[in-house]
Structure formats: structure tokens, C-alpha cells
Amino acid sequence: MTNKEAFESLNLKDGDKATIHRKCEGREKGWNNTWIPGMDEFVGKEVTISLICENTQQYYIREQGSAYPALAFIPPIDPEKRKKILDKIRGINQKK
Secondary structure (H helix, E strand, O other): OOHHHHHHHHOOOOOOEEEOOOOOOOOHHHOOOOOOHHHHHHOOOEEEEEEEEHHHOEEEEOOOOEEEEHHHHOOOOOHHHHHHHHHHHHHHHHHO
């Protein structure tokens, strides 16, 4: 999954609560930024999305002062299980 695909599937909005599940590598799968050490303290924590950066597929977290890639919000699960979940989400979204 690319960062853009993660961003599109999450569809988080300003004010939403979400958990940062993992650290990402700089420039990972299309993310156009780097991970800085201060971002580590929020891995595993629920945060509030305070700004959405659509052109870079990032979510700004005011508590930390950094923009996190969408990939960081995707829970680490089996790729086949993830595909089934995303297919189901896409199906629900298409019915709306």
C-alpha cells in the first residue's frame, strides 16, 4: 500500500481521533517527507487530527507539531486481511 492509497482509504477529517500505529521510513512508499525522532513518542497513541495536507497525504498533529504520513495510521495486519478490509470499506463508500 502506498501512502496515497492509505490516505484515500482512511479518509480522516479535521478533528477525528486516530492512532499512530507505527514509525515510517523517510520517503516511504511515496511519502514526501522524513520521520524525525520527536515523532516516536506518539507511536501507539491516539491523537487528534488538526490539519489535513491533501497534496502530500499527511495528517498534522498539533500535540506533536509534525505532519505524519497516512501510512503511520494503518494498523500492521496481514496483507490479505488488510485487502479484505479495504475492499469492504471501498464497497461501503461506493454505496453512499
